[in-house]
Amino acid sequence: MIELTGLRKVYASPDGDVVALDGIDLHVERGTVHGIVGRSGAGKSTLIRCLTGLERPTSGTVRVDGVTISDLAESKLRAARRRTGMVFQHVNLLDSRTIAANVAYPLEVAGVRRHERADRVAELLDLVGLGDRAGAYPAQLSGGQKQRVGIARALATEPGVLLCDEPTSALDGETTRQILGLVRDLRDRLGITVVVITHEPAVVRDVCDHVTLLEHGRVVQTGALAQVVTAVGSPLSRALVPVPDLPPGDRRALVEAVFSTDAVPTSLAFAAVAALGDDVEVASATVEPLGGVRVGRLIVDAPTGRVPEVVERLRAAGLDPLAVPTTTDAGQEVA
Amino acid sequence: MGDLWIELTTNRVIQQKLPEATVETLQMVGLSALVVLVVGLPLGLLLRSLASDGLTPNRTASAVLGFVVNTLRALPFIILAVAVIPVTRAIVGTSLGWEAAVVPLSLGTIPFFARLVETAVRDVAPGKVEAARVMGSTTPKILGAVLVREALPAIVSGFTVTVIALIGYSAMVGAIGAGGLGFLAITYGFQRFDPTVLYTSVVVIVVLVTVVQLVGDAVARRLDHR
Secondary structure, X not given: OEEEEEEEEEEOOOOOOEEEEEEEXXXXXXXXXXXXXXXXXXXXXXXXXXXXXXXXXXXXXXXXXXXXXXXXXXXXXXXXXXXXXXXXXXOOOOOOOOHHHHHHXXXXXXXXXXXXXXXXXXXXXXXXXXXXXXXXXXXXXXXXXXXXXXXXXXXXXXXXXXXXXXXXXXXXXXXXXXXXXXXXHHXXXXXXXXXXXXXXXXHHHHHOOEEEEEEOOEEEEEEEHHHHHHXXXXXXXXXXXXXXXXXXXXXXXXXEEEEEOOOOOHHHHHHHHHOOOOOOEEEEEEEEEEOOEEEEEEEEEEOHHHHHHXXXXXXXXXXXXXXXXXXXXXXXXXX | OHHHHHHHHHOHHHHHHHHHHHHXXXXXXXXXXXXXXXXXXXXXXXXXHHOXXXXXXXXXXXXXXXXXXXXXXXXXXHHHHHHOHHHHHHHHOOOXXXXXXXXXXXXXXXXXXXXXXXXXXXXXXXXXXXXXXHXXXXXXXXXXXXXXXXXXXXXXXXXXXXXXXXXXXXXXHHHHHHOHHHHXXXXXXXXXXXXXXXXXXXXXXXXXXXXXXXHHHHHHHHHOOO
Protein backbone atom coordinates (compact mmCIF):
# COMPACT_ATOMS: atom_id res chain seq x y z
CA MET A 1 0.00 0.00 0.00
CA ILE A 2 2.78 2.39 0.97
CA GLU A 3 6.27 1.87 -0.39
CA LEU A 4 9.19 4.08 0.53
CA THR A 5 12.45 3.49 -1.30
CA GLY A 6 15.73 5.19 -0.42
CA LEU A 7 13.84 8.22 0.85
CA ARG A 8 16.15 11.13 1.65
CA LYS A 9 15.25 14.65 2.65
CA VAL A 10 17.92 17.28 3.17
CA TYR A 11 17.14 20.84 4.23
CA ALA A 12 19.55 23.64 3.44
CA SER A 13 20.29 25.84 6.43
CA PRO A 14 22.79 28.62 7.12
CA ASP A 15 24.89 26.20 9.24
CA GLY A 16 25.02 23.62 6.45
CA ASP A 17 22.68 20.90 5.30
CA VAL A 18 20.39 19.18 7.77
CA VAL A 19 19.58 15.57 6.93
CA ALA A 20 16.03 14.91 8.13
CA LEU A 21 15.57 11.56 6.41
CA ASP A 22 18.60 9.48 5.52
CA GLY A 23 17.64 6.63 3.21
CA ILE A 24 14.34 5.25 4.49
CA ASP A 25 13.10 1.96 3.03
CA LEU A 26 9.70 1.00 4.35
CA HIS A 27 6.77 -1.11 3.28
CA VAL A 28 3.32 -0.77 4.82
CA GLU A 29 0.87 -3.51 3.99
CA ARG A 30 -2.74 -2.85 3.04
CA GLY A 31 -5.14 -2.95 5.99
CA THR A 32 -2.50 -2.75 8.71
CA VAL A 33 -1.94 -0.15 11.39
CA HIS A 34 1.70 0.88 11.21
CA GLY A 35 3.26 2.89 14.01
CA ILE A 36 6.24 5.16 13.49
CA VAL A 37 8.02 6.09 16.69
CA GLY A 38 11.11 8.03 17.56
CA ARG A 39 12.28 11.00 19.56
CA SER A 40 11.42 14.48 18.36
CA GLY A 41 13.81 15.37 15.57
CA ALA A 42 14.07 11.74 14.44
CA GLY A 43 12.32 12.59 11.16
CA LYS A 44 8.77 11.41 11.88
CA SER A 45 7.08 14.65 10.83
CA THR A 46 9.18 14.99 7.69
CA LEU A 47 8.27 11.41 6.81
CA ILE A 48 4.53 12.06 7.08
CA ARG A 49 4.88 15.32 5.11
CA CYS A 50 6.56 13.33 2.34
CA LEU A 51 3.64 10.86 2.38
CA THR A 52 1.15 13.72 1.81
CA GLY A 53 3.31 15.34 -0.84
CA LEU A 54 3.59 18.54 1.23
CA GLU A 55 7.32 17.92 1.17
CA ARG A 56 9.25 16.72 -1.87
CA PRO A 57 12.00 14.18 -1.15
CA THR A 58 15.56 15.15 -2.05
CA SER A 59 15.92 11.66 -3.50
CA GLY A 60 14.12 8.33 -3.36
CA THR A 61 10.48 7.56 -4.08
CA VAL A 62 7.18 7.57 -2.22
CA ARG A 63 4.49 5.29 -3.60
CA VAL A 64 1.02 5.33 -2.07
CA ASP A 65 -1.63 2.99 -3.46
CA GLY A 66 0.33 2.49 -6.68
CA VAL A 67 0.81 6.25 -7.29
CA THR A 68 4.31 7.67 -7.11
CA ILE A 69 3.59 10.78 -5.03
CA SER A 70 7.16 12.04 -5.21
CA ASP A 71 6.96 12.51 -9.02
CA LEU A 72 3.56 14.20 -9.36
CA ALA A 73 3.04 17.77 -10.57
CA GLU A 74 1.20 20.06 -8.15
CA SER A 75 -2.21 19.77 -9.85
CA LYS A 76 -2.07 15.95 -9.95
CA LEU A 77 -0.82 15.97 -6.38
CA ARG A 78 -3.99 17.78 -5.25
CA ALA A 79 -6.10 14.96 -6.65
CA ALA A 80 -3.81 12.34 -5.11
CA ARG A 81 -4.08 13.99 -1.68
CA ARG A 82 -7.81 13.41 -1.72
CA ARG A 83 -7.05 9.68 -1.64
CA THR A 84 -5.17 10.09 1.63
CA GLY A 85 -6.87 11.17 4.86
CA MET A 86 -4.92 12.94 7.54
CA VAL A 87 -5.56 13.40 11.26
CA PHE A 88 -3.58 16.08 13.08
CA GLN A 89 -2.44 16.46 16.68
CA HIS A 90 -4.24 19.81 16.96
CA VAL A 91 -7.15 18.63 14.78
CA ASN A 92 -7.15 21.90 12.78
CA LEU A 93 -10.91 22.21 12.36
CA LEU A 94 -12.29 25.45 10.92
CA ASP A 95 -13.82 27.37 13.85
CA SER A 96 -16.22 29.27 11.61
CA ARG A 97 -17.89 26.08 10.37
CA THR A 98 -20.23 23.68 12.11
CA ILE A 99 -18.82 20.19 12.52
CA ALA A 100 -21.03 19.00 9.65
CA ALA A 101 -19.58 21.74 7.43
CA ASN A 102 -16.06 20.80 8.55
CA VAL A 103 -16.62 17.20 7.50
CA ALA A 104 -18.14 18.47 4.23
CA TYR A 105 -15.03 20.54 3.41
CA PRO A 106 -12.97 17.81 1.69
CA LEU A 107 -16.10 16.82 -0.26
CA GLU A 108 -16.51 20.42 -1.49
CA VAL A 109 -12.88 20.39 -2.55
CA ALA A 110 -13.43 17.11 -4.38
CA GLY A 111 -16.46 18.57 -6.20
CA VAL A 112 -19.12 16.32 -4.64
CA ARG A 113 -22.68 17.62 -5.19
CA ARG A 114 -24.47 19.32 -2.32
CA HIS A 115 -27.16 16.72 -1.58
CA GLU A 116 -24.66 13.84 -1.82
CA ARG A 117 -22.44 15.76 0.57
CA ALA A 118 -25.21 16.02 3.15
CA ASP A 119 -25.85 12.26 3.06
CA ARG A 120 -22.19 11.40 3.28
CA VAL A 121 -21.59 13.85 6.16
CA ALA A 122 -24.47 12.37 8.19
CA GLU A 123 -23.08 8.88 7.59
CA LEU A 124 -19.56 9.93 8.65
CA LEU A 125 -20.73 11.66 11.82
CA ASP A 126 -22.67 8.52 12.77
CA LEU A 127 -19.55 6.46 12.10
CA VAL A 128 -17.59 8.43 14.70
CA GLY A 129 -20.52 8.62 17.14
CA LEU A 130 -21.34 12.32 16.73
CA GLY A 131 -24.52 12.07 14.64
CA ASP A 132 -26.42 14.25 17.10
CA ARG A 133 -23.88 17.11 17.12
CA ALA A 134 -23.92 18.03 13.40
CA GLY A 135 -24.91 21.66 14.05
CA ALA A 136 -22.42 22.32 16.85
CA TYR A 137 -19.31 24.45 16.38
CA PRO A 138 -15.85 23.07 17.22
CA ALA A 139 -15.60 25.41 20.23
CA GLN A 140 -18.57 23.59 21.78
CA LEU A 141 -16.86 20.17 21.66
CA SER A 142 -14.38 18.45 23.99
CA GLY A 143 -10.89 17.56 22.77
CA GLY A 144 -11.85 13.94 22.13
CA GLN A 145 -15.00 14.94 20.22
CA LYS A 146 -12.97 17.35 18.07
CA GLN A 147 -10.56 14.56 17.19
CA ARG A 148 -13.54 12.36 16.22
CA VAL A 149 -14.63 15.12 13.83
CA GLY A 150 -11.04 15.26 12.55
CA ILE A 151 -11.20 11.53 11.84
CA ALA A 152 -14.61 11.81 10.13
CA ARG A 153 -13.23 14.61 7.96
CA ALA A 154 -10.15 12.56 7.08
CA LEU A 155 -12.38 9.67 5.97
CA ALA A 156 -14.80 11.83 3.95
CA THR A 157 -13.34 11.11 0.52
CA GLU A 158 -13.06 7.37 1.26
CA PRO A 159 -9.27 7.34 1.24
CA GLY A 160 -7.31 4.10 1.20
CA VAL A 161 -4.78 5.51 3.65
CA LEU A 162 -5.27 7.33 6.94
CA LEU A 163 -2.24 9.23 8.20
CA CYS A 164 -2.32 10.15 11.88
CA ASP A 165 0.22 12.66 13.20
CA GLU A 166 0.32 12.35 17.00
CA PRO A 167 -3.47 11.95 17.06
CA THR A 168 -3.80 11.55 20.82
CA SER A 169 -0.89 13.57 22.20
CA ALA A 170 -3.19 16.39 23.29
CA LEU A 171 -5.77 14.06 24.89
CA ASP A 172 -6.11 12.46 28.31
CA GLY A 173 -5.72 8.72 28.92
CA GLU A 174 -9.34 7.66 28.71
CA THR A 175 -10.02 9.78 25.60
CA THR A 176 -6.85 8.40 24.02
CA ARG A 177 -8.16 4.85 24.51
CA GLN A 178 -11.50 5.80 22.93
CA ILE A 179 -9.88 7.43 19.91
CA LEU A 180 -7.50 4.48 19.40
CA GLY A 181 -10.45 2.09 19.74
CA LEU A 182 -12.20 4.06 17.01
CA VAL A 183 -9.15 3.90 14.73
CA ARG A 184 -8.87 0.13 15.19
CA ASP A 185 -12.59 -0.29 14.61
CA LEU A 186 -12.45 1.78 11.40
CA ARG A 187 -9.53 -0.29 10.15
CA ASP A 188 -11.55 -3.48 10.76
CA ARG A 189 -14.72 -2.13 9.16
CA LEU A 190 -13.27 -0.16 6.24
CA GLY A 191 -10.10 -2.15 5.59
CA ILE A 192 -8.18 1.13 5.54
CA THR A 193 -4.39 1.31 5.93
CA VAL A 194 -3.33 3.45 8.88
CA VAL A 195 0.01 5.10 9.61
CA VAL A 196 0.31 6.49 13.14
CA ILE A 197 3.14 8.77 14.15
CA THR A 198 3.54 8.91 17.89
CA HIS A 199 5.94 9.25 20.75
CA GLU A 200 3.60 7.43 23.15
CA PRO A 201 4.41 3.74 23.73
CA ALA A 202 0.79 3.17 24.79
CA VAL A 203 -0.48 4.15 21.34
CA VAL A 204 1.75 1.59 19.67
CA ARG A 205 0.81 -1.13 22.17
CA ASP A 206 -2.92 -0.43 21.82
CA VAL A 207 -3.38 -0.02 18.11
CA CYS A 208 -0.40 -0.97 15.93
CA ASP A 209 0.24 -4.23 14.07
CA HIS A 210 3.64 -3.14 12.83
CA VAL A 211 6.04 -0.62 14.20
CA THR A 212 9.12 1.24 12.94
CA LEU A 213 11.62 3.07 15.09
CA LEU A 214 13.32 6.08 13.53
CA GLU A 215 16.50 7.64 14.82
CA HIS A 216 18.44 10.45 13.13
CA GLY A 217 16.40 9.94 9.96
CA ARG A 218 17.13 6.22 9.71
CA VAL A 219 15.12 3.08 10.39
CA VAL A 220 16.64 1.49 13.49
CA GLN A 221 14.18 -1.35 13.92
CA THR A 222 11.01 -2.38 12.13
CA GLY A 223 8.68 -5.36 12.16
CA ALA A 224 5.49 -6.89 13.50
CA LEU A 225 4.70 -5.67 17.00
CA ALA A 226 4.92 -9.14 18.63
CA GLN A 227 8.34 -9.70 17.05
CA VAL A 228 9.96 -6.40 17.89
CA VAL A 229 8.88 -6.43 21.53
CA THR A 230 10.15 -9.96 22.15
CA ALA A 231 13.54 -9.20 20.59
CA VAL A 232 15.53 -9.03 23.81
CA GLY A 233 17.66 -5.95 24.27
CA SER A 234 16.13 -4.22 21.24
CA PRO A 235 15.31 -0.54 21.56
CA LEU A 236 11.63 -1.12 20.74
CA SER A 237 11.17 -3.83 23.36
CA ARG A 238 12.68 -1.45 25.91
CA ALA A 239 10.49 1.38 24.73
CA LEU A 240 7.22 -0.51 24.39
CA VAL A 241 7.53 -2.81 27.39
CA PRO A 242 9.25 -0.50 29.86
CA VAL A 243 10.14 -1.92 33.26
CA PRO A 244 10.05 0.33 36.33
CA ASP A 245 13.31 2.08 37.13
CA LEU A 246 15.71 0.00 39.17
CA PRO A 247 15.99 1.03 42.83
CA PRO A 248 19.23 2.85 43.63
CA GLY A 249 21.99 0.86 45.31
CA ASP A 250 24.83 -1.51 44.55
CA ARG A 251 24.30 -3.81 41.61
CA ARG A 252 26.15 -6.95 40.85
CA ALA A 253 25.32 -7.89 37.26
CA LEU A 254 22.09 -7.57 35.30
CA VAL A 255 20.47 -10.03 32.94
CA GLU A 256 17.53 -8.86 30.87
CA ALA A 257 14.95 -11.45 29.76
CA VAL A 258 11.91 -11.20 27.49
CA PHE A 259 9.14 -13.73 27.12
CA SER A 260 5.69 -14.02 25.64
CA THR A 261 2.97 -15.71 27.66
CA ASP A 262 1.93 -17.89 24.70
CA ALA A 263 5.29 -19.69 25.08
CA VAL A 264 6.11 -19.24 28.76
CA PRO A 265 3.39 -18.63 31.37
CA THR A 266 4.31 -15.87 33.81
CA SER A 267 4.44 -18.29 36.74
CA LEU A 268 7.05 -20.46 35.00
CA ALA A 269 9.16 -17.44 34.14
CA PHE A 270 9.32 -16.41 37.77
CA ALA A 271 9.82 -20.02 38.89
CA ALA A 272 12.88 -20.21 36.59
CA VAL A 273 14.38 -17.22 38.39
CA ALA A 274 13.45 -18.63 41.81
CA ALA A 275 15.22 -21.91 40.97
CA LEU A 276 18.50 -19.99 40.57
CA GLY A 277 18.81 -19.59 44.32
CA ASP A 278 18.73 -16.86 46.96
CA ASP A 279 21.50 -14.69 45.52
CA VAL A 280 19.66 -14.10 42.21
CA GLU A 281 16.66 -11.85 42.29
CA VAL A 282 14.23 -10.00 40.06
CA ALA A 283 15.28 -6.34 40.22
CA SER A 284 12.45 -5.09 38.05
CA ALA A 285 9.73 -6.66 35.91
CA THR A 286 6.61 -5.94 33.91
CA VAL A 287 3.98 -7.89 32.01
CA GLU A 288 2.09 -5.97 29.28
CA PRO A 289 -0.87 -7.21 27.24
CA LEU A 290 0.08 -6.89 23.57
CA GLY A 291 -1.88 -8.13 20.59
CA GLY A 292 -3.70 -11.01 22.31
CA VAL A 293 -0.75 -12.27 24.38
CA ARG A 294 1.13 -10.74 27.26
CA VAL A 295 4.76 -9.85 26.95
CA GLY A 296 6.99 -9.89 30.00
CA ARG A 297 10.33 -8.25 30.60
CA LEU A 298 12.51 -9.08 33.61
CA ILE A 299 15.68 -7.50 34.85
CA VAL A 300 17.48 -10.08 36.97
CA ASP A 301 20.22 -9.09 39.41
CA ALA A 302 22.88 -11.78 39.92
CA PRO A 303 26.49 -12.10 41.26
CA THR A 304 28.84 -11.18 38.42
CA GLY A 305 30.41 -14.65 38.34
CA ARG A 306 27.08 -16.40 37.82
CA VAL A 307 25.94 -14.43 34.76
CA PRO A 308 26.76 -17.10 32.13
CA GLU A 309 24.96 -19.70 34.23
CA VAL A 310 21.90 -17.44 34.75
CA VAL A 311 21.71 -16.74 31.00
CA GLU A 312 22.03 -20.45 30.27
CA ARG A 313 19.32 -21.52 32.68
CA LEU A 314 16.83 -18.80 31.71
CA ARG A 315 17.29 -19.79 28.08
CA ALA A 316 16.63 -23.40 28.98
CA ALA A 317 13.39 -22.27 30.65
CA GLY A 318 12.22 -20.73 27.34
CA LEU A 319 13.00 -17.10 28.14
CA ASP A 320 15.17 -14.97 25.91
CA PRO A 321 17.98 -13.65 28.15
CA LEU A 322 20.75 -11.14 27.51
CA ALA A 323 23.49 -10.03 29.87
CA VAL A 324 23.49 -6.25 30.08
CA PRO A 325 26.36 -4.07 31.26
CA THR A 326 25.41 -2.58 34.65
CA THR A 327 26.05 0.95 33.45
CA THR A 328 23.26 0.94 30.84
CA ASP A 329 19.89 2.39 31.45
CA ALA A 330 18.16 -0.92 30.83
CA GLY A 331 15.06 0.27 32.61
CA GLN A 332 14.72 3.54 30.70
CA GLU A 333 12.53 4.22 27.73
CA VAL A 334 14.29 4.56 24.45
CA ALA A 335 11.67 5.95 22.10
CA MET B 1 -33.27 72.89 27.86
CA GLY B 2 -36.25 74.74 26.49
CA ASP B 3 -33.96 77.44 25.07
CA LEU B 4 -31.81 74.83 23.36
CA TRP B 5 -34.84 73.23 21.72
CA ILE B 6 -36.06 76.60 20.45
CA GLU B 7 -32.58 77.42 19.17
CA LEU B 8 -32.33 74.05 17.36
CA THR B 9 -35.76 74.36 15.76
CA THR B 10 -35.33 77.95 14.70
CA ASN B 11 -31.66 78.06 13.62
CA ARG B 12 -31.90 78.51 9.86
CA VAL B 13 -28.55 76.89 9.06
CA ILE B 14 -29.54 73.77 10.98
CA GLN B 15 -32.99 73.72 9.39
CA GLN B 16 -31.75 74.22 5.87
CA LYS B 17 -28.22 72.77 5.71
CA LEU B 18 -27.90 70.04 8.31
CA PRO B 19 -30.03 67.33 6.63
CA GLU B 20 -28.29 67.89 3.32
CA ALA B 21 -24.84 67.90 4.93
CA THR B 22 -25.63 64.65 6.77
CA VAL B 23 -26.69 62.97 3.53
CA GLU B 24 -23.50 64.17 1.82
CA THR B 25 -21.37 62.76 4.62
CA LEU B 26 -23.21 59.44 4.43
CA GLN B 27 -22.75 59.34 0.66
CA MET B 28 -19.03 60.09 0.66
CA VAL B 29 -18.35 57.73 3.56
CA GLY B 30 -20.57 54.98 2.09
CA LEU B 31 -19.06 55.04 -1.39
CA SER B 32 -15.51 55.33 -0.02
CA ALA B 33 -16.14 52.39 2.33
CA LEU B 34 -17.28 50.31 -0.63
CA VAL B 35 -14.16 51.19 -2.63
CA VAL B 36 -11.94 50.50 0.39
CA LEU B 37 -13.55 47.09 0.88
CA VAL B 38 -13.30 46.08 -2.77
CA VAL B 39 -9.66 47.20 -3.13
CA GLY B 40 -8.35 46.84 0.42
CA LEU B 41 -9.47 43.26 1.08
CA PRO B 42 -7.64 41.74 -1.92
CA LEU B 43 -4.66 44.02 -1.23
CA GLY B 44 -4.48 42.75 2.37
CA LEU B 45 -4.67 39.14 1.19
CA LEU B 46 -1.96 39.84 -1.37
CA LEU B 47 0.31 41.38 1.29
CA ARG B 48 -0.15 38.27 3.44
CA SER B 49 0.27 35.80 0.57
CA LEU B 50 3.52 37.37 -0.64
CA ALA B 51 5.15 37.20 2.82
CA SER B 52 7.87 34.60 3.33
CA ASP B 53 5.48 32.30 5.21
CA GLY B 54 2.51 33.07 2.94
CA LEU B 55 0.83 30.96 0.27
CA THR B 56 2.81 32.43 -2.64
CA PRO B 57 6.00 33.93 -1.16
CA ASN B 58 7.75 36.57 -3.26
CA ARG B 59 10.35 38.65 -1.51
CA THR B 60 10.62 41.42 -4.15
CA ALA B 61 6.88 41.91 -4.70
CA SER B 62 6.32 41.85 -0.97
CA ALA B 63 8.94 44.57 -0.40
CA VAL B 64 7.62 46.82 -3.22
CA LEU B 65 3.98 46.51 -2.13
CA GLY B 66 4.91 47.00 1.52
CA PHE B 67 6.81 50.19 0.62
CA VAL B 68 3.86 51.65 -1.36
CA VAL B 69 1.43 50.87 1.46
CA ASN B 70 3.72 52.29 4.13
CA THR B 71 4.33 55.47 2.13
CA LEU B 72 0.60 56.12 1.70
CA ARG B 73 0.05 55.44 5.39
CA ALA B 74 2.92 57.71 6.46
CA LEU B 75 1.44 60.80 4.74
CA PRO B 76 -0.76 62.92 7.01
CA PHE B 77 -4.26 62.65 5.56
CA ILE B 78 -4.79 66.35 4.93
CA ILE B 79 -1.52 66.52 2.93
CA LEU B 80 -2.59 63.48 0.89
CA ALA B 81 -6.03 65.00 0.28
CA VAL B 82 -4.49 68.18 -1.16
CA ALA B 83 -1.76 66.35 -3.06
CA VAL B 84 -4.18 64.12 -4.95
CA ILE B 85 -6.36 66.98 -6.21
CA PRO B 86 -4.98 66.61 -9.78
CA VAL B 87 -5.75 62.88 -9.68
CA THR B 88 -9.26 63.65 -8.40
CA ARG B 89 -9.80 66.13 -11.25
CA ALA B 90 -8.65 63.52 -13.75
CA ILE B 91 -11.00 60.85 -12.38
CA VAL B 92 -14.09 62.78 -11.27
CA GLY B 93 -13.73 65.90 -13.42
CA THR B 94 -13.82 68.26 -10.43
CA SER B 95 -12.14 68.54 -7.06
CA LEU B 96 -15.25 69.84 -5.31
CA GLY B 97 -18.26 68.04 -3.88
CA TRP B 98 -18.73 64.74 -2.10
CA GLU B 99 -18.06 62.62 -5.20
CA ALA B 100 -14.61 64.18 -5.53
CA ALA B 101 -13.91 63.48 -1.87
CA VAL B 102 -14.20 59.73 -2.47
CA VAL B 103 -10.79 59.72 -4.21
CA PRO B 104 -8.65 61.03 -1.31
CA LEU B 105 -10.79 59.23 1.26
CA SER B 106 -10.32 55.85 -0.47
CA LEU B 107 -6.61 56.40 -1.15
CA GLY B 108 -6.06 57.41 2.45
CA THR B 109 -7.80 54.42 4.03
CA ILE B 110 -7.15 51.53 1.58
CA PRO B 111 -3.58 50.96 2.91
CA PHE B 112 -4.86 51.17 6.50
CA PHE B 113 -7.59 48.59 5.90
CA ALA B 114 -5.24 46.37 3.88
CA ARG B 115 -2.83 46.21 6.83
CA LEU B 116 -5.70 45.32 9.17
CA VAL B 117 -6.80 42.53 6.79
CA GLU B 118 -3.20 41.29 6.57
CA THR B 119 -2.92 41.12 10.37
CA ALA B 120 -6.32 39.41 10.74
CA VAL B 121 -5.41 36.75 8.17
CA ARG B 122 -1.97 36.22 9.68
CA ASP B 123 -3.66 35.19 12.93
CA VAL B 124 -5.36 32.20 11.29
CA ALA B 125 -3.59 29.10 12.68
CA PRO B 126 -1.10 27.71 10.11
CA GLY B 127 -2.41 24.20 10.92
CA LYS B 128 -5.75 25.08 9.32
CA VAL B 129 -4.03 26.04 6.08
CA GLU B 130 -1.91 22.89 6.20
CA ALA B 131 -5.01 20.75 6.76
CA ALA B 132 -6.75 22.42 3.81
CA ARG B 133 -3.68 21.76 1.65
CA VAL B 134 -3.55 18.11 2.64
CA MET B 135 -7.21 17.80 1.66
CA GLY B 136 -6.28 18.91 -1.85
CA SER B 137 -7.52 22.54 -1.75
CA THR B 138 -6.52 24.97 -4.47
CA THR B 139 -4.96 28.29 -3.43
CA PRO B 140 -8.17 30.32 -4.16
CA LYS B 141 -10.16 27.87 -2.04
CA ILE B 142 -7.70 28.26 0.84
CA LEU B 143 -7.86 32.06 0.52
CA GLY B 144 -11.66 32.18 0.54
CA ALA B 145 -12.89 29.26 2.61
CA VAL B 146 -10.08 29.15 5.14
CA LEU B 147 -8.18 32.45 5.47
CA VAL B 148 -10.95 35.00 4.83
CA ARG B 149 -13.72 32.98 6.48
CA GLU B 150 -11.70 32.14 9.59
CA ALA B 151 -10.46 35.73 9.91
CA LEU B 152 -13.87 37.26 9.10
CA PRO B 153 -14.73 38.43 12.64
CA ALA B 154 -11.39 40.27 12.80
CA ILE B 155 -11.82 41.60 9.24
CA VAL B 156 -15.27 42.97 10.15
CA SER B 157 -13.80 44.64 13.25
CA GLY B 158 -11.05 46.12 11.07
CA PHE B 159 -13.61 47.37 8.56
CA THR B 160 -15.57 49.00 11.40
CA VAL B 161 -12.46 50.86 12.54
CA THR B 162 -11.82 51.86 8.92
CA VAL B 163 -15.33 53.27 8.40
CA ILE B 164 -14.98 55.28 11.60
CA ALA B 165 -11.66 56.64 10.36
CA LEU B 166 -13.46 57.53 7.10
CA ILE B 167 -16.08 59.51 9.02
CA GLY B 168 -13.29 61.44 10.73
CA TYR B 169 -11.44 62.06 7.46
CA SER B 170 -14.70 63.10 5.75
CA ALA B 171 -14.93 66.01 8.15
CA MET B 172 -11.36 66.99 7.18
CA VAL B 173 -12.03 66.92 3.44
CA GLY B 174 -15.05 69.06 4.20
CA ALA B 175 -12.55 71.81 4.89
CA ILE B 176 -11.19 71.62 1.34
CA GLY B 177 -14.52 71.79 -0.43
CA ALA B 178 -16.09 68.38 -0.15
CA GLY B 179 -19.19 69.49 1.72
CA GLY B 180 -20.84 67.37 4.37
CA LEU B 181 -20.94 67.81 8.12
CA GLY B 182 -17.28 68.83 8.38
CA PHE B 183 -17.81 71.66 5.91
CA LEU B 184 -20.94 72.75 7.79
CA ALA B 185 -19.15 72.76 11.15
CA ILE B 186 -16.16 74.74 9.85
CA THR B 187 -17.84 77.33 7.62
CA TYR B 188 -21.03 78.05 9.56
CA GLY B 189 -20.04 76.87 13.01
CA PHE B 190 -16.43 78.04 13.26
CA GLN B 191 -15.89 80.79 10.70
CA ARG B 192 -19.29 82.46 11.24
CA PHE B 193 -19.12 81.65 14.95
CA ASP B 194 -22.42 79.84 15.38
CA PRO B 195 -21.76 77.41 18.27
CA THR B 196 -25.16 75.74 17.85
CA VAL B 197 -24.26 74.64 14.28
CA LEU B 198 -20.75 73.61 15.39
CA TYR B 199 -21.90 71.40 18.26
CA THR B 200 -24.94 70.02 16.47
CA SER B 201 -22.68 68.86 13.61
CA VAL B 202 -20.34 67.28 16.13
CA VAL B 203 -23.25 65.49 17.83
CA VAL B 204 -24.45 64.07 14.48
CA ILE B 205 -20.91 62.83 13.74
CA VAL B 206 -20.70 61.23 17.19
CA VAL B 207 -24.05 59.50 16.58
CA LEU B 208 -22.82 58.18 13.20
CA VAL B 209 -19.62 56.83 14.74
CA THR B 210 -21.54 55.17 17.57
CA VAL B 211 -24.02 53.50 15.23
CA VAL B 212 -21.21 52.18 12.98
CA GLN B 213 -19.33 50.81 16.00
CA LEU B 214 -22.41 49.09 17.45
CA VAL B 215 -23.41 47.53 14.12
CA GLY B 216 -19.81 46.43 13.44
CA ASP B 217 -19.46 44.83 16.88
CA ALA B 218 -22.79 43.01 16.50
CA VAL B 219 -21.87 41.61 13.08
CA ALA B 220 -18.42 40.52 14.27
CA ARG B 221 -19.97 38.78 17.27
CA ARG B 222 -22.48 36.94 15.08
CA LEU B 223 -19.67 35.64 12.86
CA ASP B 224 -17.39 34.55 15.69
CA HIS B 225 -17.84 30.93 16.76
CA ARG B 226 -14.58 30.46 18.63
